[in-house]
Amino acid sequence: MWKVSGSLLLLLALGSGAVLFTWFFSGRVENTNPSGQTRAQSGSDRTDLQETLSRISSGAKAAVHLEGSCDEEDGGGSGGGQRLRWRADQGQAFDQGGFRLWNGSVVVPRSGLYFVYSQASFRVACGAGPVPVPLSHGVWRHSDSQGGGAPLMSAVRSACRGPAPADGRGWYDAVYLGGVFQLRRGDRLWTETNRPTLLETDDGRTFFGAFAL
Template sequence: MCPPNKTYDVESCLSAVKQPAADNYKRRCSGCFFAGCCLALFGLFTLALSIYFLLHVSKSAQDNLSKGVEEDKDHMLEKFQNGKTAHEYISQTRSTVSNFAAHLTGKVVDKDRMNWEDKQGLAFRKGMDYKDGSLYIPQDGVYYVYSQVYFIYNGCKNGYIDLNKHIKTVTHSVNYSLEDEFQPEKLLESRHSACQVPANTDGDSGYWSQTSYQGGLFKLKKGYRLNVIVSMMDLVDFDENKTFFGAFFVSE
């Protein structure tokens, strides 16, 4: 500010007044610019740190996933033998299951043993041999074996089967044995009381019938032969829908 009572150049006085204000403004602008730069650098640093963290976590997760997939793949590959691919392995498994099956139906041939139809009507065989009443197991594994026999009689007397013998029960079993074994072993067996006629039926001429079904899973060896034994073949109805016998491969 110009002192009083002296003559000064007006422009010099104005410059002297404006100079401090301009210096203060420049200092403030410099401080703002510095603070802005610091904030910008901090923001960039934070962004870079966040990106690094995300990339690191993503890579770690991907590595763990890849490791898990590799372990699962290695575990699956252990199941494939002789260099088989997954497609070949699955195809072979399906082929094995579908190729070992048989359904035999009742057939009257003689009265000494149960015989079966293996080709006509509902009967079929696939990968399993049949001979003289016996069904042969083609390879080691778990099989579902089943049999149904329908008994029917129309001549019960006082609760007995009138066949010159006082017989009250009938039996139905599925046996297995090897070719060179004479004594078969039982896989399945059922017993039924015969001639259990209703109370309002004449006991001297009672009609009686019984369906005997049995089945189960068994681990069998190649070469085993299966056959069905019934105690009273004269009472068997050999209709293909009522009396049948079969087996199919389930797993190794």
């Protein structure tokens, strides 16, 4: 009888172990995809992942890079001329972290230190003599804390400083600006150029941007 009882107890233990092993293994299979990665268990898990990704993206440093294009001003060919327009949808342009382009100005998303930069490239058809042509480019800031607009930085260069180049295309020159500034949320940045009709905007030669430090 002891042998029979021992055999029955052994069979019972083996059966219980098989049931537990089957239950555990089936649960692992249901929760694992073919590559061995655990799947999301419910809609609440997916929501948590979306919230995490949202926090990561919102924490990304604010940055914007715009490329310039020359558009005809109202008036067409009767003296309308050209003006520099900044675009976020061409070439290498982008914006992230809350920066936005509004009415030709870049709106600062939050207060802090920013590196602001811009370049204006010009092609000047010089005359017969070396008569210098001034080229100016500047970045302006409008801040409610300062009560209006004020120049942030600017520079002036002179083209046609000597005989015209042999290719007949005139002088090529560029004005570059860059510096670190303490800006406030809602500040607006824009540029002013004295000779927009001479601007070269192909291949990213004229640009404007800023990024948080």
